[in-house]
Amino acid sequence: MKKILFLLFVIITSFLFPARASNSLQPDKEEAVTIKMTINQQTFYVELKNNPAAKAFIEQLPLTLTMEELNGNEKFADLPRPLPTRQVKPGTINQGDLMLYGHRTLVLFYETFQTNYGYTPVGRIIAPENLGKLADEKEVIATFTAEKKG
Template sequence: MQMKKQALVMITALALSLAGCSTASDSPATTSTTSGDTIPANPTTTPQETASPEGTERMTARENQENTPITIRIDGRTVNGTLSGNATARSLMDQLPLTLTFSEFGGQEKHAELPQPLSLDGVPAGDDADPLTIGYYAPGRTLVLYYEPVGHYTGIVRIGTFDDLAAIRDRSGRFEATLSLRD
């Protein structure tokens, strides 16, 4: 009976020590802290997002926020849109309001270079985009308003939608648009 108790104690101790170890199936996108919290391992993570409990709480609340309403103003015309709750969309929200110069690309989209790259934490390496999609093309660091369907491309991240296809599709030449959070 004594040997069974010793074996049980050893097995329990071994199990507890292994519980803190990571395995190959653990996500490489996060790192555990000594307090048991997980933080993104991506170097684009800002200290504000992980350094203090307040920053962590704010980030958690924003992560749960989906369908954030925005406006896209073009020559006095307002196009309504929504941004999703992924890290890339949240990264764009942090830059708003933002005035960008858009131009035509490939007869499918209008695109504009962003002043800063957006986070790619937790998003797929590539995607496709339907008309009325707001996207981010990571290799070009561009915000994209799609008005025709595009196939799957590495680097496309869907971050939201807009509601007026003609306002974007029918716009010719270069134009400025201001994106802002909608009240």
């Protein structure tokens, strides 16, 4: 009987005081990947999401796209190859969001607005303040390169 009580005590105690894993065994958090985007000789930096779509997008770089105007809040272009999707309905699109619509349409949003559409997040412009200037352009040439922020 004493052995059973002792065993029961050990089991209960082990649940009350769980062992802690050492932080040194935990893998380091992945650093965010930043790429360079140039539009009309203006440089922007894009912090990419840590997802399959962003990783596949990097594989297509360097890439130059003619992005067309749509809806007074975005520029879009079809990519040479489709990307994997994991669509979400963000509700709010923010100025500077870089999203994938469908499997191969890359969309750069230069205004913040509400939406019911679904997109796969690819990245976000780090300092999007000057993107509003894109509204006046019917189309822009956007070049994406794997250069890191200086």
